[in-house]
Amino acid sequence: MRQSTPALLIIDMFTLFDFPEADQVKPKALQAAGKIAVLARRFRERGNPVIYANDNFANWQMDFKELVILCLATEGESSAIAKLLQPQRGDYFVLKPKHSAFLATPLPVLLAKLGVSEIVVTGMTAESCITATCFDSNAREYNTVVVEEAVAGIGSRRRTALRLLEDSKAARVLKLESYLHTRSSR
Numbered sequence: 001m002r003q004s005t006p007a008l009l010i011i012d013m014f015t016l017f018d019f020p021e022a023d024q025v026k027p028k029a030l031q032a033a034g035k036i037a038v039l040a041r042r043f044r045e046r047g048n049p050v051i052y053a054n055d056n057f058a059n060w061q062m063d064f065k066e067l068v069i070l071c072l073a074t075e076g077e078s079s080a081i082a083k084l085l086q087p088q089r090g091d092y093f094v095l096k097p098k099h100s101a102f103l104a105t106p107l108p109v110l111l112a113k114l115g116v117s118e119i120v121v122t123g124m125t126a127e128s129c130i131t132a133t134c135f136d137s138n139a140r141e142y143n144t145v146v147v148e149e150a151v152a153g154i155g156s157r158r159r160t161a162l163r164l165l166e167d168s169k170a171a172r173v174l175k176l177e178s179y180l181h182t183r184s185s186r
Contacts, residue, residue: 006145006183007049007116008039011101011123011133013085014054014064014071016078021154026077028152029124033081035150035176036122042180044088049114052093053101053123053133064093099132108140118143120179121171126153126161134171144171147179 071082137144165171
């Protein structure tokens with residue numbers, strides 16, 4: 001069996017939290033950012049791709065670097081998360097117009113060029129963009145993993161979304177330590 005080449009996909013973590021129910025997501029997003037930072041460090045150490053897929057707030061004249069700068073300059077969780085997850089040299093990014101990181105983005109071409117067969121999905125929110133991306137990833141026959149502590153969402157909706165992903169076999173939902181242990185033994 002061919003060894004799986006993993007990519008870390010970080011979804012929508014650069015945000016101004018200016019959407020309905022943002023106050024419910026902020027604390028969970030900050031917690032998830034800490035876990036994503038651990039994963040990103042591990043991926044970079046192993047030479048595996050780290051890919052950011054982010055909304056651009058419907059500002060079609062803003063690029064990803066401007067988005068990061070804007071979040072860094074915004075007080076509170078936006079800045080704290082941006083500091084934790086600042087892209088590093090060699091990371092990749094795609095801007096997405098809707099929920100799924102695959103919809104109308106170059107992500108499928110990028111993954112093919114990088115030889116990726118496993119996508120580790122992190123970010124926010126579980127009940128929206130994470131779920132849409134995982135179903136699209138599974139439909140494209142990627143080995144899709146969601147690291148539970150690295151995904152933010154709103155209370156019971158988050159839990160329901162993660163259960164749906166696992167029950168439907170759209171993604172394996174693993175604890176951070178379990179994923180790190182599994183990858184280190186390969």
